[in-house]
Amino acid sequence: MRYSKTLIPTLKETPAEAEVISHRLMLRAGFIRKLTAGVYSYLPLGLAAIRKVENIVREEMNRAGAQELLMPMVQPADLWVETGRYKKYGPELLRFHDRHNRESCLGPTHEEVITDIARKELHSYRDLPINLYQIQTKFRDEIRPRFGLMRGREFVMKDAYSFDVSDEAASLSYQKMYDAYKRIFTRCGLEFRAVQADSGSIGGSFSHEFMVLAKTGEDTIVICKNCEFAANMEKAAVVVAPKERVEPMAELxxxxxxxxxxxxxxxxxxxxxxxxxxxxxxxxxxxxxxxxxxxxxxxxxxxxxxxxxxxxxxxxxxxxxxxxxxxxxxxxxxxxxxxxxxxxxxxxxxxxxxxxxxxxxxxxxxxxxxxxxxxxxxxxDLRQITTADPCPECGGQLATTEGIEVGHVFKLGTGYSESMNATFQDQHGKEKHFVMGCYGVGVTRVVAAAIEQNHDENGIIFPIPLAPFSVVVLNLGVNDKVITDAAEKLYGDLQKAGIEVLLDDRDERPGFKFKDADLLGIPFRVNVGKGFVKSGQVEVKNRKTGDVEEMTPESLVTVLKKRISSALSS
RNA sequence: CGGGGCGUAGCGCAGCCUGGUUAGCGCGCCUGCCUUGGGAGCAGGAGGCCGUAGGUUCGAAUCCUACCGCCCCGACCA
Missing domain, CATH: 3.90.960.10 (YbaK/aminoacyl-tRNA synthetase-associated domain)
Structure with a gap:
């Protein structure tokens, strides 16, 4: 894309509303604009980053054997009454009446709808196991939306639901998702941890959260320095050694x-x-x-x-x-x-x-x-664990760190299938309730978390797999024919090589373009300027390391293609 | 919802306390000149129901009341 023809409204100053770094940078880089509290428009570059996450999620879900569908955002209250959540969910569920005065709500999650689909369309053990997912906009009327995309009221989420014949089979489905999630966040280029978690209001028996490690995280996680144990602070079990009574009971x-x-x-x-x-x-x-x-x-x-x-x-x-x-x-x-x-x-x-x-x-x-x-x-066990407590699994030493929850996998059991009477017939012709699991990824939050984890004083530093563009080519002499021709040719050649590239063809001074390029966080910046006229070489600057290399446009295409594809295939 | 803060040009702010006639500054935007390797310079210009409604007053951005919106701290969650 050409910068001059793309809506990238960057800001020199930070709007007063933004507190955390990801929010500030997304505003400044022209990724998002707020419409109202907790509700944002995604401008072209913001959307591009979201699409990157979506595609990784989609590929890994498909690889894990899940099928994509799309459910409605508007849901009838009746369904929620069936599971009892119409009462239980509270004011976070945005409720309204349609013109026939029928009670409706905006879907904050889709257990009810998917279970309704299951009870209507799945009848036999032969239909199972099945895992259905969607990537969709959710609405939760959060008490206090904040931090931009980190905790919006409207956000993009991938939610998947598995249906199995038995608890053991459900464990397998759970494990598949657990593995898929590890692949997803690894491919996103993020530093993360899977931790044991409380299952919260969605309910269920067993659950893990996927946490991107970042100082601004809203959750504290506890990890063992010795073994694989990792848990959300609120879940981490405190183990107290049994103690013999040593003192005699004294008088009150x-x-x-x-x-x-x-x-x-x-x-x-x-x-x-x-x-x-x-x-x-x-x-x-x-x-x-x-x-x-x-x-x-x-x-x-x-x-x-x-x-x-x-x-x-x-x-x-x-x-x-x-x-x-x-x-x-x-x-x-x-x-x-x-x-x-x-x-x-x-x-x-x-x-x-x-x-x-x-x-x-x-x-x-x-x-x-x-x-x-x-x-x-x-x-x-009612108290918060501390780093002085032993690891509940190996007795080793514990440490704490902050994390942003970007994914959550739950074993749901039969809670929803029972309350909604969703059943299938087993091999013996017996009616049984589906054993369910549900699995969420906060897509928009992943983008925010990636920025929280990867930035510097000049702006965003996108991991290559999430960057809206892999390369930005700066034409540093728009009035110079040699430079402009070279930049244009390079732009075309990179595109032909299958690389996503932004050409900064604006009539601006070099410093101005450098600042914008840094702010946007595009992994590779190519400078085509006076140096090219002299030596026939262009410069590549690595956004993350700051390393600068000079090479001919021809070898640049080859080099970048190799680097980018290796980053994407990790 | 409880506690704190803020609404003045697209963005960041000053002015308000101590009412007074053309409401300012920086950035951005438009025109021209100039400049071209880290957000240049000069000249000219456009852009404001001062959040909304009511009240006090000869007179309100400024004082009072209510409402609306936004941000921050707590309870929620992908």
Whole structure:
């Protein structure tokens, strides 16, 4: 394409709305423009990058034996009522009425629609296994859209759904997708990790997330320095070594702690370590207050709490709610004689003669022992893992890093097929529910994540497989016939060689073109200028390494063709 | 939804506190000259319901009220 004929509205200054680097650069490079909160138009170059991701995803899905289809974005509420998600999904599901006043919604995901297709069109075990996918625009009315394409309300997603005869067969389908995803992100040229994950509101039993490693990631992931273990922080299991009781149970004692509310203050006042204290946090689980016990120096992991309680939603109660529920001001709460349900982190169960709030202002209790003094509803892994904890799989040392979730694979089981009564007949003529899996890739987010991971102060540095163009040819002498002829010929020759090339044929000064080329992040920049008139050679600059080489246009075509195709075939 | 901030030319901002007649600056855009290896220079020019509605006032971008929109921090997720 010719730059002069292409809409690439680059910006010298960064629009005030953009906070994270990918958002800023996509705006500045003229890739996207915002229409309204969380909703963007994709301009030609932005779309080109999105198409690159789509094509890689499509090829790998097809290679894995999945079939592409396309489902509607507008869906009838009835379907969502069947699975119970019309209620459960909450305000993120954009609902509206059509002219006949029928309830409808914009699809944030397509389990309902695909399951409807399955129950209507798949009847026999002979039809299975099958994996159907689409690449489509989704709409989720996010509470707070932000970071440009990283968390938009409207975004492009690849979603795939597998149907199997049994759990074992479903595991195979899952594994195939897991492998396909590894190939996808490897081919995209991204540094990523597959991690164990919580399955969230989509439901299901088993799940992995694919995380692009980047400082701006919204998720924290935990990886083992010793083995292959990697998990989302919110999922990573804490393993506590079983501990023998060493101290005899001491007598319960009430001690005065005037005005000492925070863990730190209490510990300092009493001259104890935070690990001898148990804090009592009150959460609202689907609106019902529950007290949660963790060691003083630990943090509650809300996702784990949610799972233990089987709640759809948990939220830390504020001071007033705590007082209303317990009659105790925050800071002096404790499990002994508290009015509400109590759950405890497993670690607390092995603590001896510890300290807690006395459920009375300005008092704490000493020498508390869980089994003797408290009534506990449930004990489980409720706290956030730390790098001081052992790897749950090999006991090795853990490290944390930030990641951007770009893909997620779930084993769904029969939840949807049961609620929607989607069945097939097995070999023995018996009706069975499909065992399902679902698999998502955030296509637009992949582009954002790629930029988060690959940029410098001058702009984007696209991995070759995702770049809108592989090469940009700069005509640095549009008024010079020799230079212009050479640039035009090179442009044509590169195209003939099957290379995607942008020709900067604008009547601009060289520095201006360099800046734009860097900003756009095109992997190879070819300068055709005065040097060519003198020596017959052009310059190639590698956007990533900054390396500059000189060669004749003829050898350039050969060299670039080789480099690009090797990058694409990795 | 809770907390914080912002809406003035295509973009980035000043002006507002302390109302006053032609609303400014930089970038970008248009014309011409000049220039041509890291976002040049000179000259001329176009472009603004000052977010919307109401109120106060002789007079409102400026003060007051409501609404709308956007951004940032928390709960959600590809």
């Amino acid at each position: 004692e009430k001690i005065e702690t005037p005005g000492k509310r925070k863990v730190e203050a209490v510990c300092e006042f009493l001259g104890i370590e935070a690990s001898k204290l148990v804090k009592t946090m009150v959460f609202k689980a689907d609106g019902v207050p529950v007290a949660v016990l963790v060691r003083g120096d630990r943090d509650v992991e809300e996702v784990k709490l949610k799972n233990l309680l089987g709640a759809a939603d948990v939220e830390l109660a504020d001071d007033k709610e705590v007082f209303d529920a317990t009659g105790v001001p925050t800071g002096y709460l404790g499990p002994v004689g508290i009015k509400i349900k109590v759950v405890a982190d497993q670690e607390v169960a092995s603590m001896e003669n510890f300290y807690v709030g006395a459920n009375e202002k300005n008092f704490h209790l000493k020498n508390v022992n869980l089994d003797r003094d408290c009534t506990i509803e449930a004990i489980g």
